[in-house]
Amino acid sequence: MCECCGQHDHESLYLPEVATVVATKPMTGRDRFFEFTLDGHDLGHLPGQFAELSIPGVGEAPISISSSPTKKGSFEMVIRNIGRVTAELHKLTPGQQIGLRGPFGTHFAMEEYTGKDLLFLAAGLGLPPLRSAINYAIDKRSNYGKIIILCGCTDPSQRLFIDEIETWKKNPSVIIMETVDRGDAAWKGNTGVITTLIPKVKDRINPANTKAFIVGPPVMYKFALLELKAIGFANADIIMSLERHMKCGVGKCGHCQINGVYVCREGPVFTYESITGLLEAL
Numbered sequence: 017m018c019e020c021c022g023q024h025d026h027e028s029l030y031l032p033e034v035a036t037v038v039a040t041k042p043m044t045g046r047d048r049f050f051e052f053t054l055d056g057h058d059l060g061h062l063p064g065q066f067a068e069l070s071i072p073g074v075g076e077a078p079i080s081i082s083s084s085p086t087k088k089g090s091f092e093m094v095i096r097n098i099g100r101v102t103a104e105l106h107k108l109t110p111g112q113q114i115g116l117r118g119p120f121g122t123h124f125a126m127e128e129y130t131g132k133d134l135l136f137l138a139a140g141l142g143l144p145p146l147r148s149a150i151n152y153a154i155d156k157r158s159n160y161g162k163i164i165i166l167c168g169c170t171d172p173s174q175r176l177f178i179d180e181i182e183t184w185k186k187n188p189s190v191i192i193m194e195t196v197d198r199g200d201a202a203w204k205g206n207t208g209v210i211t212t213l214i215p216k217v218k219d220r221i222n223p224a225n226t227k228a229f230i231v232g233p234p235v236m237y238k239f240a241l242l243e244l245k246a247i248g249f250a251n252a253d254i255i256m257s258l259e260r261h262m263k264c265g266v267g268k269c270g271h272c273q274i275n276g277v278y279v280c281r282e283g284p285v286f287t288y289e290s291i292t293g294l295l296e297a298l
């Protein structure tokens with residue numbers, strides 16, 4: 017076991033293992049869905065963790081694990097094409113292999129939230145990591161109270177997991193609302209940033225018994241926090257995932273530091289309470 021994380025042996029911290037693409041499909045013009053397998057074992061992740069994907073000669077990129085650990089045999093990710101590594105990952109086809117290190121980082125402690133209501137705020141690429149926790153909660157439905165999911169993205173062409181959102185909408189034990197910043201001629205749903213959905217579900221939320229999860233672009237956190245605080249959430253009940261530039265992913269290189277906190281190892285999942293003193297965090 018590694019003395020730093022207690023989770024891996026040293027060899028597996030630095031040496032990638034082989035992951036094979038099972039399936040891949042486009043989700044938007046810049047986001048692709050991937051299903052991967054490892055040779056003979058599950059990834060063994062928890063909701064909210066990430067893995068470092070590598071292509072020899074190109075580089076490595078940290079990517080959140082989007083499937084729930086309750087799904088066995090393979091795991092899923094959504095990758096946005098924004099640069100060198102992600103562009104190469106987008107070229108992968110089923111059967112091709114890449115390197116993988118992980119899973120790394122802290123997780124949404126779903127096992128500790130038994131009996132709680134759950135409120136998910138997923139904006140843009142925040143949905144893939146939150147989907148792992150959402151499907152975990154749905155698969156263990158009797159462990160939780162209300163499940164409220166609020167999803168937002170910039171416009172209808174950027175919606176992720178459209179089919180799965182429709183399935184969640186048909187689930188009577190889940191409350192789900194979507195919004196887009198800007199609609200188009202075909203869009204009949206809510207228009208406005210994700211925080212405009214909070215007043216619509218406010219009466220169904222009991223902050224004293226709810227854990228709220230926020231993942232999305234940096235600009236969203238400040239406004240989401242203001243709304244949640246205004247309806248009475250305690251800082252300890254607000255859980256968020258922070259994204260920083262990462263290299264090693266295991267607390268060695270310092271690339272991800274915020275005022276001495278290593279986001280790769282002490283995060284990416286934090287309670288708001290644990291980062292209120294970190295000026296640069298949000």
Ligand SMILES: Cc1cc2nc3c(=O)[nH]c(=O)nc-3n(C[C@H](O)[C@H](O)[C@H](O)COP(=O)(O)OP(=O)(O)OC[C@H]3O[C@@H](n4cnc5c(N)ncnc54)[C@H](O)[C@@H]3O)c2cc1C
Pocket residue numbers: 066075076077078079080081093094095096097098099100101102103141144145258259260261262284
């Ligand atoms: C914990 C964690 C989880 C992540 N999960 C996902 C995920 O599920 N799906 C996904 O598509 N991406 C995710 N990312 C972001 C992803 O790691 C980066 O987009 C990727 O590393 C970019 O690599 P690249 O070589 O393609 O781009 P590069 O060629 O290195 O960079 C292209 C441009 O993007 C900027 N950039 C690179 N990385 C980041 C970053 N982390 N934050 C802001 N700007 C950046 C660079 O400065 C540059 O301007 C995650 C990042 C972290 C830290």
Ligand code: FES
Pocket residue numbers: 261262263264265266267268269270271272273278279280281
């Ligand atoms: S990414 Fe290297 S220390 Fe966090």
